[in-house]
Amino acid sequence: QGQLVESGGGVVQPGRSLRLSCAASGFTLSSYGMHWVRQAPGKGLEWVAVIWFDGSDKNYADSVKARFTISRDNSNNTLYLQMNSLRAEDTAVYYCARDPRQFSGWPSWYFDFWGQGTLVTVSS
Amino acid sequence: QSALTQPASVSGSPGQSITLSCTGTSSDVGSYNVVSWYQQHPGKGPKLIIYEVSKRPSGVSNRFSGSKSGNTASLTISGLQAEDEADYYCCSYAGSITMVFGGGTKLTVL
Numbered sequence: 001q002g003q004l005v006e007s008g009g010g011v012v013q014p015g016r017s018l019r020l021s022c023a024a025s026g027f028t029l030s031s032y033g034m035h036w037v038r039q040a041p042g043k044g045l046e047w048v049a050v051i052w053f054d055g056s057d058k059n060y061a062d063s064v065k066a067r068f069t070i071s072r073d074n075s076n077n078t079l080y081l082q083m084n085s086l087r088a089e090d091t092a093v094y095y096c097a098r099d100p101r102q103f104s105g106w107p108s109w110y111f112d113f114w115g116q117g118t119l120v121t122v123s124s
Numbered sequence: 125q126s127a128l129t130q131p132a133s134v135s136g137s138p139g140q141s142i143t144l145s146c147t148g149t150s151s152d153v154g155s156y157n158v159v160s161w162y163q164q165h166p167g168k169g170p171k172l173i174i175y176e177v178s179k180r181p182s183g184v185s186n187r188f189s190g191s192k193s194g195n196t197a198s199l200t201i202s203g204l205q206a207e208d209e210a211d212y213y214c215c216s217y218a219g220s221i222t223m224v225f226g227g228g229t230k231l232t233v234l
Contacts, residue, residue, distance in 0.1 A: 035223075037170075044127070045162070045170065045213050047223040059221035095169060109217040110160035112181065114169040 002026025002113070004096050009118030012086055022079040022096030022115055030054070030074030033099035033107040036081050038092035039117070048094070049081065052105055064090075086122045093117040128153065128214055128226035135232040141202040146214030146226045147195060154195040158217040161190060161199045164228075165210045174199060201231075209233040 008020040022034070036048040049070040051058040058070050069082040079096050097111035129147040136142040146153065146161075153159055159177045162170035172181055174190035177197065187202045197216070201208055214226040 037225075044228040045164075045215070045225045047215070047225060050221065050223070057221070061222065108175075109156075109158040109223060110172065110175040110215065111162075111170070112172050112175070114171075116169055 004098065004113060004115035006094060006096055006115045006118035009094065009120045011121045011123060013124050014087060014122055016086055017082070017084045018086065018120060020081040020083065020094055020096075020118060020120070022081075024077045024079070024098075029072070029077040029079065031102045033101060033104075034070075034072065034079045035097045035099060035107075035111060036070060036079075037095045037097050037111070037114075038090075039095070040089075040092045043092075046092075050099070050107060051079070052107070053103060054105075056105065083120070086120075088122050091120060091122045093119050126224070128216060128224055130212075130214060130226035130229045132227070133230045133232065135234055136201075136204045137234045138204055138206065140204045141200060142204060142231070144199045144201075144212055144214075144229045144231070146197040146199070146216075148197070148216055148224070149195055152195075152216045152218040152224055153192065153197050155219065156217045157192070159190070159192055159197040160215045161188075161197075162213045162215065163208075163210045164213065170213065204233055206233050 049060045051070045067085045095117045098113040099107040100112040101108040161174040164170045177192045178190040218224040
């Protein structure tokens with residue numbers, strides 16, 4: 001089945017940047033569209049961003065647009081989330097999640113496989 | 125991108141059937157048959173239990189079923205078991221290459 005492992009979380013001051021990584025093993029990341037989803041402490045899930053399997057298209061939730069950038073390095077089987085101008089309200093566990101449709105420009109719009117998450121805390 | 129509406133909590137006794145609702149709008153749930161449901165136990169990542177309104181992934185119990193009517197999707201759990209106690213989230217495509225989750229329902233098995 002494979003595994004997704006997020007890394008790069010930690011404590012960061014407001015206004016600073018952080019880059020999260022999501023490494024895939026057991027399957028070929030480049031075949032799938034990928035998403036980032038976050039969950040603030042004690043709160044619900046929030047969709048953050050999507051990227052097509054080949055990186056040709058991407059989009060973001062309004063709450064992170066113009067501050068976050070989703071990207072991928074298919075040669076290294078890794079997904080990224082560059083987070084700039086961080087705010088206290090960005091504090092959350094960030095999950096990478098796989099969209100099950102393979103080799104298609106249009107995602108399936110659900111998540112069949114999730115990582116364990118990495119915690120980002122934005123605090124001075 | 126307003127969140128879908130789910131009841132904050134639901135409870136039921138073992139063996140009972142319960143239905144969780146997820147209400148959206150004509151811009152999300154009402155327009156697309158890509159509603160999915162996720163189960164999350166405390167301290168764990170979410171797990172897909174229903175996709176495309178009513179389809180069940182391999183390995184998920186047939187006690188879980190999904191449906192949709194208009195702007196409201198529903199998840200029914202039959203033969204409630206103690207292990208079903210968890211948080212449940214619905215999710216839908218919302219157009220313009222975006223997605224939206226519900227606020228989540230905490231299911232308590234009495």
